[in-house]
Amino acid sequence: MSDTSQDRKSTADANYTERLATLEKAGIKRLLPTQAPYRWNLRRLKLGRVLDIGCGLGRNLQNCGPDSVGVDHNPTSVATARERGLTAYTPEELAEAADCGPGSFDSLLCAHVLEHLDEDVASGLLTQYLPYLKPGGSVVLITPQEAGYRTDATHVRFVGFEELRAYADEAGLTTQRTYSFPFPRAAGKIFPYNEFVLVSSAPTA
Incomplete structure (x- = not known):
C-alpha cells in the first residue's frame, strides 16, 4: 500500500471528491440499496446531534440526527455535501460557526478516516474535535477491514480493534463495545465493506 505524501495529500483535492462520487454509483450500488445496513447501524446507535469528522460527500451525515x-x-x-442539502464546513469554517461551539454535539463520528492518517496525525484529530462534544457524549470510530483497506491507495495505516482502542484510550475515552459489521470478523478478509466499529464515551465532567 502506497504511503507517499502525494497519496495523503490527494484526499484534499477535487479529484478525490470526484472519485468518491463515482464510487457511490459503481457496480451493484446502481441496482441495490447497498447502504441500507450501514444506515441502520448508525440510526440504531441513537447518536443525537453528530459532528461527522471527515464527512466527505455526506454519505453518513445524511443518516445522522437533525x-x-x-x-x-x-x-x-x-x-458537494452542501449541494445535497447538508450542513458541512471546513475546519476553519467550523471554528467560526455560531451553533458549533464547545459542547455543541451529542456525538462524534469518525468513519473511514483514521486509516488515511499517520498515527500521530490520527491521535491529534480526535483531540482537536473532542471539545465540541458534550460531557459524557459518544464517540464512534469506524475503519475498514483487510479487503476494504486494500481498495484505496490513500490508506496509509491499517487500523483494527487494537488500534481503535488505543486511540480511544489516548483521548481519555471509555470504550463501551467493539464489533464487526455487517458480517463477522472473518468476512473482512474477502468482503471489502466489512467494518471495525468502536463505540466509546467521553468523561461526564
Missing part, C-alpha cells in the same frame, strides 16, 4: 454537522479538510467535498 442538525448534525460535517467537517472535512477537502473544500470540494464540503461544497
Whole structure:
C-alpha cells in the first residue's frame, strides 16, 4: 500500500471528491440499496446531534440526527455535501460557526478516516474535535477491514480493534463495545465493506 505524501495529500483535492462520487454509483450500488445496513447501524446507535469528522460527500451525515454537522479538510467535498442539502464546513469554517461551539454535539463520528492518517496525525484529530462534544457524549470510530483497506491507495495505516482502542484510550475515552459489521470478523478478509466499529464515551465532567 502506497504511503507517499502525494497519496495523503490527494484526499484534499477535487479529484478525490470526484472519485468518491463515482464510487457511490459503481457496480451493484446502481441496482441495490447497498447502504441500507450501514444506515441502520448508525440510526440504531441513537447518536443525537453528530459532528461527522471527515464527512466527505455526506454519505453518513445524511443518516445522522437533525442538525448534525460535517467537517472535512477537502473544500470540494464540503461544497458537494452542501449541494445535497447538508450542513458541512471546513475546519476553519467550523471554528467560526455560531451553533458549533464547545459542547455543541451529542456525538462524534469518525468513519473511514483514521486509516488515511499517520498515527500521530490520527491521535491529534480526535483531540482537536473532542471539545465540541458534550460531557459524557459518544464517540464512534469506524475503519475498514483487510479487503476494504486494500481498495484505496490513500490508506496509509491499517487500523483494527487494537488500534481503535488505543486511540480511544489516548483521548481519555471509555470504550463501551467493539464489533464487526455487517458480517463477522472473518468476512473482512474477502468482503471489502466489512467494518471495525468502536463505540466509546467521553468523561461526564
